[in-house]
Amino acid sequence: MKKVTLKDIAKKFNVSVSTVSKALKGSEEISKATRDKIKTYAEAINYRPNLNALSLKNRRTKTIGILVPDMLNYFLAQVLKGIEKTAIKHNYKVVICITNDSHNREIEIIEMLSNGSVDGFIISIAEETEISKEFNHFNNALAFNLPIVMFDRVANGVLCDKVITNNRKAGEQAVINLAESGCRKIGFASSNSHLKVSQDLLKGYYDGIHSLGQSIDEKLIIHKKVDHYSDYESMLEPLFEDDAIDGIIASNEGVALAAMKIAQQRGKLIPEDFSTIGFTNGILARHSNPKLTTVSQHGELMGAAAAEMLIERLEHPENKKEFKTKMIKTDIVERNSTKSVKMT
Amino acid sequence: MKKVTLKDIAKKFNVSVSTVSKALKGSEEISKATRDKIKTYAEAINYRPNLNALSLKNRRTKTIGILVPDMLNYFLAQVLKGIEKTAIKHNYKVVICITNDSHNREIEIIEMLSNGSVDGFIISIAEETEISKEFNHFNNALAFNLPIVMFDRVANGVLCDKVITNNRKAGEQAVINLAESGCRKIGFASSNSHLKVSQDLLKGYYDGIHSLGQSIDEKLIIHKKVDHYSDYESMLEPLFEDDAIDGIIASNEGVALAAMKIAQQRGKLIPEDFSTIGFTNGILARHSNPKLTTVSQHGELMGAAAAEMLIERLEHPENKKEFKTKMIKTDIVERNSTKSVKMT
DNA sequence: TTGAAAGCGCTACCAA
DNA sequence: TTGGTAGCGCTTTCAA
Numbered sequence: 001m002k003k004v005t006l007k008d009i010a011k012k013f014n015v016s017v018s019t020v021s022k023a024l025k026g027s028e029e030i031s032k033a034t035r036d037k038i039k040t041y042a043e044a045i046n047y048r049p050n051l052n053a054l055s056l057k058n059r060r061t062k063t064i065g066i067l068v069p070d071m072l073n074y075f076l077a078q079v080l081k082g083i084e085k086t087a088i089k090h091n092y093k094v095v096i097c098i099t100n101d102s103h104n105r106e107i108e109i110i111e112m113l114s115n116g117s118v119d120g121f122i123i124s125i126a127e128e129t130e131i132s133k134e135f136n137h138f139n140n141a142l143a144f145n146l147p148i149v150m151f152d153r154v155a156n157g158v159l160c161d162k163v164i165t166n167n168r169k170a171g172e173q174a175v176i177n178l179a180e181s182g183c184r185k186i187g188f189a190s191s192n193s194h195l196k197v198s199q200d201l202l203k204g205y206y207d208g209i210h211s212l213g214q215s216i217d218e219k220l221i222i223h224k225k226v227d228h229y230s231d232y233e234s235m236l237e238p239l240f241e242d243d244a245i246d247g248i249i250a251s252n253e254g255v256a257l258a259a260m261k262i263a264q265q266r267g268k269l270i271p272e273d274f275s276t277i278g279f280t281n282g283i284l285a286r287h288s289n290p291k292l293t294t295v296s297q298h299g300e301l302m303g304a305a306a307a308e309m310l311i312e313r314l315e316h317p318e319n320k321k322e323f324k325t326k327m328i329k330t331d332i333v334e335r336n337s338t339k340s341v342k343m344t
Numbered sequence: 345m346k347k348v349t350l351k352d353i354a355k356k357f358n359v360s361v362s363t364v365s366k367a368l369k370g371s372e373e374i375s376k377a378t379r380d381k382i383k384t385y386a387e388a389i390n391y392r393p394n395l396n397a398l399s400l401k402n403r404r405t406k407t408i409g410i411l412v413p414d415m416l417n418y419f420l421a422q423v424l425k426g427i428e429k430t431a432i433k434h435n436y437k438v439v440i441c442i443t444n445d446s447h448n449r450e451i452e453i454i455e456m457l458s459n460g461s462v463d464g465f466i467i468s469i470a471e472e473t474e475i476s477k478e479f480n481h482f483n484n485a486l487a488f489n490l491p492i493v494m495f496d497r498v499a500n501g502v503l504c505d506k507v508i509t510n511n512r513k514a515g516e517q518a519v520i521n522l523a524e525s526g527c528r529k530i531g532f533a534s535s536n537s538h539l540k541v542s543q544d545l546l547k548g549y550y551d552g553i554h555s556l557g558q559s560i561d562e563k564l565i566i567h568k569k570v571d572h573y574s575d576y577e578s579m580l581e582p583l584f585e586d587d588a589i590d591g592i593i594a595s596n597e598g599v600a601l602a603a604m605k606i607a608q609q610r611g612k613l614i615p616e617d618f619s620t621i622g623f624t625n626g627i628l629a630r631h632s633n634p635k636l637t638t639v640s641q642h643g644e645l646m647g648a649a650a651a652e653m654l655i656e657r658l659e660h661p662e663n664k665k666e667f668k669t670k671m672i673k674t675d676i677v678e679r680n681s682t683k684s685v686k687m688t
Numbered sequence: 689t690t691g692a693a694a695g696c697g698c699t700a701c702c703a704a
Numbered sequence: 705t706t707g708g709t710a711g712c713g714c715t716t717t718c719a720a
Contacts, residue, residue, distance in 0.1 A: 001487045003459065005713060016691045021715060031689055052399045052460040053713035056696045061396065063439070071425045072418065074627075081415045084442050093461065095407070095439045098428050115347065116396040116697085117437065143345045229630065257631045264633075283418075286573065287601045287628050289608075349697055360707045365699060375705055397697035400712045460713085 004047055013038060055116065063093040064310060065118035067109055069101045069126050069153070074282035075299045076124065079151060082303020083122055090311050092119075103128035107137040114140070119314050120147040122306050125155050131194065133157065149310045151302050153197065154325075161313070162325040163306045167197055167279075170295045170330040171204020172211065174249045174277045177332055179212050181339040183247030183275055187220035187239050189259060190251035191232060194225050198251045201279060205249055220245060232258035240266060247275045247338075253284040256292055260337060275338040290336035302328050348391055357382060399460065407437040408654060409462035411453055413445045413470050413497070418626035419643045420468065423495060426647020427466055434655050436463075447472035451481045458484070463658050464491040466650045469499050474540065477501065493654045495646050497541065498669075505657070506669040507650045511541055511623075514639045514674040515548020516555065518593045518621045521676055523556050525683040527591030527619055531564035531583050533603060534595035535576060538569050542595045545623060549593055564589060576602035584610060591619045591682075597628040600636055604681060619682040634680035646672050 006024075010017045015034065023030045023038040024047075030038075041047075055061040064087055068076050080096060087094050095118060097109045106126045113121070121141060129135070130153055138148060138158045151163040178186050188205040190198045202223055209216055219242060226235050232255050239245055240262055250256035256278030263274040270276075270290050278285060281296035305326055313321075334340055350368075354361045359378065367374045367382040368391075374382075385391075399405040408431055412420050424440065431438050439462060443450045450470045457465070465485060473479070474497055482492060482502045495507040522530050532549040534542045546567055553560055563586060570579050576599050583589055584606055594600035600622030607618040614620075614634050622629060625640035649670055657665075678684055 001489070003488055007713075017713085018692075018715080019690055022690090025715090029689065034689085046455075048455065048459040050400075050460040050713050052396050052405065053696090054715090055396045056394075056400055056698095056712090057714050057716095059696075071421050071428070072627075074416065077415050077421055080440075081442065084415070084440070088441070093439050093441070093456070095437050096424075096428070097432070097437070098425065111390075111392065112437070115392040116394040144347055145345070254631060257633070261633055282627075283416075284627060284631050287598060288631070289601070289605055289633065350699095351697075361697085362699080362708075363706055366706090369699090373705065378705085394697050397712090398699090400696090400714095401698050401700095403712075 003050065004045055005050065009038065009042060009047065012041070059116075060119050060314070061117060062091060063095055063118050064307065065109075065113040065121045066094055066096045067099055067106060067121065067123040067125075068096070069099050069124060071096075071098055074284075075152075075280045075297060078299025079124070079303035079306070082300035082305075083307045084303075085300075086304045086307035086311070090307075090315075092307075092311060099126040101127035103132055103134065110137045110141055114144055114146060118146065120149070120310050122149050122151065122303075122310055124151055124153045127153075127194070129155070130196065147310060147313045149306045151306045152297075153195065159323055161306075161309045161323050163302050163309065163328060164325060165297045165302070165328050165330050167200035167330075168204040168207065170279070170297075171201040171249060172208040173204075173330070173332060174279075174295055175205055175208025176211065177341060178247040178249070178275055178277060178338065179208075180341040181271070181275060185217075185220065185242065185245045186247040186249065187222075187245050188249045189222045189236055189239060189255050191224060191226040191235060191255050192251055193223040198223070201249070201251055229254045229258070233262060236262055246273060248277075250276055250278045252280060253278045253282050253288075253292065253294070256294075256337070257284060257288050260288070260290070260292075270337055271339045277332065277338060281333050285333070285335065288337075293335045293338040294333050296331045296333050298328055298330070347394065348389055349394065353382065353386060353391065356385070404463050404658070405461060406435060407439055407462050408651070409454075409457040409465045410438055410440045411443055411450060411465065411467045411469075412440070413443050413468060415440075415442055418628075419496075419624045419641060422643025423468070423647035423650070426644035426649075427651045428647075429644075430648045430651035430655070434651075434659075436651075436655060443470040445471035447476055447478065454481045454485055458488055458490060462490070464493070464654050466493050466495065466647075466654055468495055468497045471497075471538070473499070475538065491654060491657045493650045495650045496641075497539070503667055505650075505653045505667050507646050507653065507672060508669060509641045509646070509672050509674050511544035511674075512548040512551065514623070514641075515545040515593060516552040517548075517674070517676060518623075518639055519549055519552025520555065521685060522591040522593070522619055522621060522682065523552075524685040525615070525619060529561075529564065529586065529589045530591040530593065531566075531589050532593045533566045533580055533583060533599050535568060535570040535579060535599050536595055537567040542567070545593070545595055573598045573602070577606060580606055590617060592621075594620055594622045596624060597622045597626050597632075597636065597638070600638075600681070601628060601632050604632070604634070604636075614681055615683045621676065621682060625677050629677075629679065632681075637679045637682040638677050640675045640677050642672055642675070 006020045010020045023035045099106045148160040154162045192198045248259045268274040278294045281294040285292035285294045350361045350364045354364045367379045441453045492504040498506045536542045612618040622638045625638040629636035629638045
């Protein structure tokens, strides 16, 4: 079976292709009679225009290219879901590509998609790109009139819309939350010191400690790059040399769970003797024992916001608005790894 | 800036578009001189053909449509990763759509993508579709010459390639593994009894129990549909009324963790007094305490296999091979929720 | 009210 | 060795 085209319909009614085209668009140019019969027929056989032809003609594909470093990451999966949902709502499709944090992959993918495959991009930049700060490929895409919205890991040098969370603020709030719940010695642990996300979080930690009127104790801070989760526990050990430590802000769920495990092994009760807040609200948090209190980045919202910003630009290229950076607020989701402060 | 086209290059050298086209393809028809200068120039300005035009002309898009029920699921994310990787390797793109387990969404998406957007599909069918067994939309796609490969949740009535795991066998092996590690009373717990995956697992459990020469004790079996993980614990309680239960096969990680939690609350040591094997190897397993022994479905391999099968059909439509169902073998990944049997 | 023609960017056939 | 033309499926302008 072959897909039916305008030509086929035209032949069927002995009219021209243009007549059919207009009729299907409900143009007043065409007599109601022919319009109706053509429409009815098209409906009946479930006619759908060839999207490639449309893309070629209209110079727009109604598809969004998405680049993410990874897919096996709950936060990113949430964002993808938010994007997909919003895209579909506006009748856009998404093509998703994984950079694996490789700069070259990122360049290749952008090149591949920049040739009539997509109308714009939503990107969380690759680690290598974040480090090298080489942003030519992004600027090329922009020059070809392919707008970009970056989220979470963004390239500050690039002029485009961005969606981020205020991680510094989030770090500060986490400290304050722990303090309010009664923690006296609050530490910080990150396994991804190379990422801006983590650096901001650390700044927020400093802010928090200062706002408590305490001074920074470097012994309570671990800020490293540790790639494999099996090494988290040994990474954290030093923090527990100070037996008085009673709270830790962890840069990700895995680190938070490792911290709880060590604390438990040392006979501490959670949250009575030891509390921890993990950064980003993933699946681990919900299933750990005790369940983990986290900072939620609202991934789905971020995705939706990014998609809305991009689609807005695509649908209304005429109003060349200033590039905006949208902050999505974070929330602390209280579970059982911290004492509740709600009762205050 | 505008994307440069063949026309632009042709103008630049005062030759025709067809000359440029041929030159870039390295056709012997064109003199080496012009060929070289055109190629060099195209290279220099980084010329890339418009993919829409190519798709329209060639009637193939080099893109694969993927339909999955969900995205926030580690197993599916693994499969997606496997597909994406393989696709890119063969120079295909993927467009990913989420059905949210809705039959109608599934139909809409397939219709939307069937109009020149993709060359074929890779699908894990929606729960509603699995229940209703209405497969017209799949057959329509096939009729339009859009091959389908289904994975994991497959529609048996549809004539297409499939990639599955032998879940029955996996269930049996899990029972045997527990028995070999010393468990005497092995139960079964599923929160998704409506899915074939789970039903097969249960059959495997029966097989396993029988092969041990034991008889089925219905009190040791929970086979239900429970949507929210917060209800897993209450779902499992009845199993523990028989205090002698010392092993459970769980249909997913969440259920397995809940089982461990209850056992621990009852003062059982894991794995000494109580063991559990969780179905599918996700992130929870690696971070739980104790870490969970699981049956791995090898999601990435499944994805890669599905993609290979589809691309094989797309690239060689001439050899109309029989439809195949490929079994990916499962493996038990031993962690700390079971006693090791390796020492036998 | 309808249709012919041009064009989106590319390839392939045939003619020069 | 090169170029013109037709056509992929569609829209749009202009003419009939």
